[in-house]
Amino acid sequence: MALRLGDTVPNFTQASSEGEIKFYDWAGDSWVVLFSHPADFTPVCTTELGTVAKLKPEFEKRNVKVLALSVDDVESHKGWIGDINETQNTTVNYPILADPNRQVSDLYDMIHPNADNTLTVRSVFIIDSQKKLRLTFTYPASTGRNFDEILRVIDSLQLTDNYKVATPADWKEGQDVVVVPSIKDPKELKERFPKGYKELKPYLRMTPQPNK
Numbered sequence: 001m002a003l004r005l006g007d008t009v010p011n012f013t014q015a016s017s018e019g020e021i022k023f024y025d026w027a028g029d030s031w032v033v034l035f036s037h038p039a040d041f042t043p044v045c046t047t048e049l050g051t052v053a054k055l056k057p058e059f060e061k062r063n064v065k066v067l068a069l070s071v072d073d074v075e076s077h078k079g080w081i082g083d084i085n086e087t088q089n090t091t092v093n094y095p096i097l098a099d100p101n102r103q104v105s106d107l108y109d110m111i112h113p114n115a116d117n118t119l120t121v122r123s124v125f126i127i128d129s130q131k132k133l134r135l136t137f138t139y140p141a142s143t144g145r146n147f148d149e150i151l152r153v154i155d156s157l158q159l160t161d162n163y164k165v166a167t168p169a170d171w172k173e174g175q176d177v178v179v180v181p182s183i184k185d186p187k188e189l190k191e192r193f194p195k196g197y198k199e200l201k202p203y204l205r206m207t208p209q210p211n212k
């Protein structure tokens with residue numbers, strides 16, 4: 001069955017471009033972005049993996065490790081990394097899982113046979129430090145992903161884990177957030193939101209980002 005939000009993600013041991021990865025041990029107390037791409041030596045994937053390499057400091061700031069995957073083998077990944085570095089002007093600084101036996105692809109349902117019988121689609125899994133799945137999305141092979149959006153979602157998840165807020169449409173770090181509708185007690189509202197809040201409707205109350 002497909003993984004659902006809140007599920008504990010499955011563990012695995014698999015080869016990668018940086019040696020064998022025992023997933024739970026490798027993740028440790030970090031969050032993880034696990035993302036698949038269709039194949040090595042393909043144009044969109046080359047741009048995606050280069051973009052992630054450049055964003056690695058942003059992921060690290062948020063205590064997030066990144067881990068790529070395709071059904072190609074370790075030798076293929078190692079050869080392709082040279083091309084990514086050369087063409088994207090970067091250094092791939094994270095592991096790419098090699099999954100020719102589809103062990104991880106099957107565990108995480110990354111092959112969608114009606115799109116392609118053999119290659120992984122562009123799946124993304126955001127996994128928190130408790131190994132719980134917090135977001136998943138799937139893009140087709142023809143469309144490269146927006147990795148700034150993945151960072152934005154991580155910012156929202158980490159903020160809303162710590163405060164009784166939610167983030168509105170197109171929210172970005174630093175902008176006003178929504179007070180969760182379940183808080184109604186005026187004393188609690190004052191304690192939790194000392195900067196105050198604006199009530200547009202009883203269910204729609206905006207407050208400055210609490211940790212800024």
Ligand code: BEZ
Nearest residue numbers: 038042043044045141142
């Ligand atoms: C690409 O990464 O460019 C790609 C991979 C598979 C199918 C189509 C495009």
